[in-house]
Amino acid sequence: MSTENKIVIFKLDNEEFAADISQVERILSYIEPTKIPESPDYVLGVINYQNNIIPIIDLRKRFGLPNRDETKDKKIIVVRFENKNIGLVVDNVSEVLDIDTKNMEESPDLIRGKENKYLSNIIKLQNRIIMMINTEKIISKEEIAELEI
Secondary structure (H helix, E strand, O other): OEEEEEEEEEHHHHEEEEHHHHHEEEEEEEEEOOOOHHHHHHHEEEEOOEEEEEEEEEEHOOOOOOOOOOOOOOEEEEEEEEEEEEEEEEOOEEEEEEEEEEHEEEOOOOOOOOOOOEEEEEEEOOOEEEEEEOOOOOOOOOHHHHOOO
């Protein structure tokens, strides 16, 4: 018996990634964050979101991808992290899909490894391969505590 998961598909470079819709609170147009002195390079700063200050993480930098020229389609995906929100900057959000779990495979350990701990599954659709991320692993509790947000 197969079941369906609803996912949000977004792009970084020319690669497609996905997050479970249950982890996503909102998708925002890009807002320039206020910089935080001495923060890690993948933390772009903070924004005011629903009267709360939330950190904004550049997924390109977090995933070790090259910087890219500014794009008008850039978005912030607001995700829940424990009892807080964080914003993830992506090149664009392309679609929301229902995915049959039979099209999902757990990421092989070789791919996931220590550095790619945020990859949870690989989704196979026709001629597409989409890497599913676990948004709760993008930033650790310790890293959130260091930001004091």
